[in-house]
Amino acid sequence: MNSKSQAEPKRPGTADPSWVRIALIATALVFLSLFLFIPVIAVFAEALQKGIGAYFAAIVDPEARAAIRLTLMTAAIAVPLNVTFGIAASWVIARFDFPGKQTLLTLIDIPFSVSPVIAGMLFVLLLGVRAPLGGWLANHGIRIIFAEPGIVLATIFVTFPLAARELIPIMQAVGSEEEEAAIVLGAGGWQMFFRVTLPNVKWGLLYGMVLCNARAMGEFGAVSVVSGHIRGHTNTMPLYVEILYNDYQFAAAFAVSSLLTLLAIATLVAKYYLERRVVPVKQEQEEPVVKVAA
């Protein structure tokens, strides 16, 4: 550092004039405040509008507790299934070339491209009491639609691609050489999987789980169609919020909403943390930096 460069700082050739930078940053901040910060604050303000006592009363209400329980149960079933499928699908896609691979990739994305409401309708058409399959199940005492199984099924459908989509690029970047090395060194299939494959993708997998969990708990459209809105039985948290809101119980509605908002914030924090762990793995693969350590 010489004194001259400090005396007259020069704008690097790639930087924009200061007014452009200020304008862009200001636009971004205004936009963020309008669409993110103010609504989040509003949720909590509305929830606490009638005091902290009313807030907790709304949350411990039996119907609210039932909704929370159903939401947690749905996520507890959907996330492990999603993770299992995600690992299997991404491994197959990243490691093998087979006819129909591109089709499989497209199929995995269908839940993203289809409106959740249509996904819900699809289950009603397939498993409703009037459909042959649904009728047969109903005759055997199994209810899917307007019952918990339908909600779980719909949630699994809409969260289907999340873990797989996250894992495929990581698996591809990591490559199969380490797995081959493990096998040549005498490892069995499961040993290879738990000692080499899984540790290499663990951060990506956790990230996929966080996203999947957030979506599973927050899903509205598909679940709304198959739920039937039976209070205390088939209401998940988002559905319960809607019912409260339509009943003009605004404080209670926002109290339950605030729980979902907290979940969203926790997800964001986890996402931020996990992304920082995932990225170095990817970079190391692209550019094997040779540092002389000795």
Add this chain to the structure above:
Amino acid sequence: MSIELRNISKKFGDFVAVDNINLHIETGELVALLGLSGSGKTTLLRIIAGLETPDTGEVLFHGEDASDVSVRERKVGFVFQHYALFRHMTVFENVAFGLRVVPRNARPAEAEIARRVHELLKLVQLDFLADRFPSQLSGGQRQRVALARTLAVEPKVLLLDEPFGALDAKVRQELRRWLRRLHDEIKITSVFVTHDQEEALELANRIVVMNQGRIEQIGSAEEVYHHPANAFVYNFLGNVNLFHGRIENGRVFLGDTAVELENTHAHAHPETGKAVLYVRPHLLEIVLRPNGKQTFPATVKSINPAGPQVKVELVAEWGDMVQVEISHERNQTLHLETGANVFLKPKEQKLFVYQI
């Protein structure tokens, strides 16, 4: 353990990677598979390891068919081109991996594992790095860790895929000598793949020159270098000048001039045909006066005196570019300058003739 390959072929789609290869490797040999990329040498190595299944043919270890023996039971050590170290494990854990995945009843005790790992790390002179992660090592160090990891399971055969390919020239030379010494010490049957003819010539007992999935020649460094089986081998092992001409009734014509040649290593060839004359740059002499029909005229284009030899680039009378290497002393006696008209005299050449 000896290795025998019988009629091995492998296709990827329409691409023939390995085309009917037969090869026998003796116990304790150090063999190089030498060829350009795409010549099938890595595929062949992976077939030996069991990482790739041949379409036809069989691999025999110690005279026994290994076709149905799985990779983990073959007792081969495979060193990958990009090392394939487990990036989430320390150097110690990497080397210990092969010992830890042994079935529980045969697994060595923890203290025994630690002893073996440190012994191997000492062998590759990296014991002080046991707690580092692969990303904290240099390329040469990673390669040595990969080797130690492979040796930990006491393989009967060591297979190395471009072991020094990703290293810079200086480190490569060092590791090459080190590997040679290691092989002399532990005498394990080894096969390595390389595209670097110098590496193959320096390191291997025998060299297998491969091209387009086939073996062009098998022999010692001396044999493949001085007695190449064909034009490809000669061309591949070192720099070479090509002179396109023709042969008529045993007389070689380059351009319109008939050239009489001494010391020609010609292969059995038709008396008449298209001829290609191969001369290594250091086997061409520059003279200032013509000497009968053994010389041909050329013009100096550039002179590069950097290095142990002076590299002179010339244009032959009929338009071909010619590379010549002469000693610094010779350069000083000749007083060469760009644009000078001189004569070239091959000291030794190979003549390969093709039927028209």
